[in-house]
Amino acid sequence: MGQKAKMVLEKDFKISEIDKRIYGSFLEHLGRAVYGGIYEPGHPQADENGFRQDVMEMVKELQVPIIRYPGGNFVSGYNWEDGVGPVEKRPRRLDLAWRTTETNEIGTNELMSWAKLVNAEVNMAVNLGTRGIDAARNLVEYCNHPGGSYYSDLRISHGYKEPHKIKTWCLGNEMDGPWQIGHKTADEYGRLALETAKAMKWIDPTIELVACGSSGRGMPTFADWEATVLDHTYDHVEFISLHQYYGNRDNDISNYLAMSVEMDDFIRSVISIADYIKAKKRGKKNINLSFDEWNVWYHSNESDKKIEPWSIAPSQLEDHYNFEDALLVGCMLITLLKHADRIKIACLAQLINVIAPIMTEENGPAWKQTIFYPYMHASVYGRGVSLKPIISSPKYDSKDFTDVPYLESAAVYNEENEQLTIFAVNRHLQEGLELECDIRNFDGYEVVEHIVLENDDLKQTNSAKGTPVAPHSNGNAVMENGLVSAVLPKLSWNVIRLAKRKSS
Numbered sequence: 001m002g003q004k005a006k007m008v009l010e011k012d013f014k015i016s017e018i019d020k021r022i023y024g025s026f027l028e029h030l031g032r033a034v035y036g037g038i039y040e041p042g043h044p045q046a047d048e049n050g051f052r053q054d055v056m057e058m059v060k061e062l063q064v065p066i067i068r069y070p071g072g073n074f075v076s077g078y079n080w081e082d083g084v085g086p087v088e089k090r091p092r093r094l095d096l097a098w099r100t101t102e103t104n105e106i107g108t109n110e111l112m113s114w115a116k117l118v119n120a121e122v123n124m125a126v127n128l129g130t131r132g133i134d135a136a137r138n139l140v141e142y143c144n145h146p147g148g149s150y151y152s153d154l155r156i157s158h159g160y161k162e163p164h165k166i167k168t169w170c171l172g173n174e175m176d177g178p179w180q181i182g183h184k185t186a187d188e189y190g191r192l193a194l195e196t197a198k199a200m201k202w203i204d205p206t207i208e209l210v211a212c213g214s215s216g217r218g219m220p221t222f223a224d225w226e227a228t229v230l231d232h233t234y235d236h237v238e239f240i241s242l243h244q245y246y247g248n249r250d251n252d253i254s255n256y257l258a259m260s261v262e263m264d265d266f267i268r269s270v271i272s273i274a275d276y277i278k279a280k281k282r283g284k285k286n287i288n289l290s291f292d293e294w295n296v297w298y299h300s301n302e303s304d305k306k307i308e309p310w311s312i313a314p315s316q317l318e319d320h321y322n323f324e325d326a327l328l329v330g331c332m333l334i335t336l337l338k339h340a341d342r343i344k345i346a347c348l349a350q351l352i353n354v355i356a357p358i359m360t361e362e363n364g365p366a367w368k369q370t371i372f373y374p375y376m377h378a379s380v381y382g383r384g385v386s387l388k389p390i391i392s393s394p395k396y397d398s399k400d401f402t403d404v405p406y407l408e409s410a411a412v413y414n415e416e417n418e419q420l421t422i423f424a425v426n427r428h429l430q431e432g433l434e435l436e437c438d439i440r441n442f443d444g445y446e447v448v449e450h451i452v453l454e455n456d457d458l459k460q461t462n463s464a465k466g467t468p469v470a471p472h473s474n475g476n477a478v479m480e481n482g483l484v485s486a487v488l489p490k491l492s493w494n495v496i497r498l499a500k501r502k503s504s
């Protein structure tokens with residue numbers, strides 16, 4: 001007898017409409033993300049601007065709605081002016097964040113053109129490490145002002161007549177981290193973020209701003225940092241950021257798959273802090289969350305120590321993800337969906353080659369990592385309203401966590417297309433989970449597809465030679481008398497897609 005879990009879904013039990021930006025990603029000037037990733041002139045698949053079309057196709061498959069750029073740690077030493085205007089005049093700079101050489105062949109305008117080709121918005125970060133108010137306000141003027149001023153006319157002279165109209169902006173990156181160029185205390189950063197926010201919005205009042213939260217829940221300044229930063233910036237920003245990476249360092253799968261429970265706790269804590277500041281200010285607006293860096297990151301830590309300093313676009317942070325990583329990424333996506341009322345932006349860090357779902361070979365093919373699939377499924381099928389599922393599941397304890405449910409699940413209702421999608425991970429190591437889901441008021445709905453990602457080898461990776469970790473559609477979900485029944489195989493990611501039967 002396998003384990004059993006139950007779930008109830010009601011159309012009217014809504015968490016929130018999902019902001020599509022929760023399926024965002026991130027492209028930093030780091031390693032082979034930009035050079036050798038999106039851009040490889042001379043590659044057989046490169047277009048006239050040097051952008052790899054095979055990579056663009058994969059990004060489009062993921063339907064990435066927004067891309068954070070240009071960093072990351074990189075942004076804290078970046079002069080945006082280096083990356084605009086005639087390419088042959090752009091300087092080479094030492095990037096102190098990653099100890100590499102930045103050629104500046106790709107900058108703001110090229111990136112905006114590329115983003116347009118993959119149908120994505122850009123979430124632009126400004127440098128609050130080595131620079132500040134002046135560089136940030138000039139960049140907003142350069143990007144968003146129509147014309148008739150120094151920086152907007154400069155953009156036009158660079159061949160970009162129309163403003164880029166960038167809506168979402170990050171006020172620096174991980175300013176709480178001692179590794180950050182221009183690291184600051186919470187008060188120092190809070191004051192700078194406030195004054196920068198004011199100047200940026202005086203130029204374009206329609207923009208939305210993200211203040212830096214902690215670079216992880218484990219930071220010693222966590223919680224105080226958020227409270228202090230929001231105390232300074234509450235009236236002038238819309239978001240506070242969260243960053244978190246996990247790894248199976250102890251090779252303990254039960255504990256590893258439970259790490260999304262900690263992510264959930266992190267999210268709840270940041271919501272509480274944002275609400276505390278709202279109460280303190282007698283404020284009216286909620287500060288929402290931008291989980292703008294999340295992923296698994298640990299496989300490449302050792303090999304990165306051997307990188308030759310000041311090389312150009314070395315292989316850096318190139319984690320090769322295995323099957324168990326895809327399961328945790330699935331749990332993390334479900335966790336984001338469970339907080340769709342407060343998380344309005346999230347970025348899988350990152351997109352290409354650097355801790356990424358898409359990898360490229362120099363002069364060779366692009367290929368899909370294991371984590372590509374849960375990310376794609378959530379982005380493609382997870383548009384609509386996040387429903388509040390009532391779940392009862394057997395539980396287990398692991399090294400760091402208690403009462404971890406074997407079933408991790410979220411559901412998305414797309415009213416317009418009359419579709420209901422259940423995302424589910426079975427964390428059980430040995431047994432299938434018999435799921436019974438009561439979808440009481442979804443009259444006339446039927447199972448369209450039950451996608452499953454499973455593999456007998458937790459350490460199986462994909463490569464340019466093949467993708468042994470890939471989903472199949474042979475799941476056994478059936479619909480009978482308002483109940484969806486399925487066996488979720490041991491250690492599996494599942495997407496059960498339902499839709500209203502078309503009347504003939």
Ligand code: AHR
Pocket residue numbers: 028071072073074173174215293349350
């Ligand atoms: O995504 C890689 C790095 O992780 C980013 O540059 C930084 O913000 C974080 O520490």
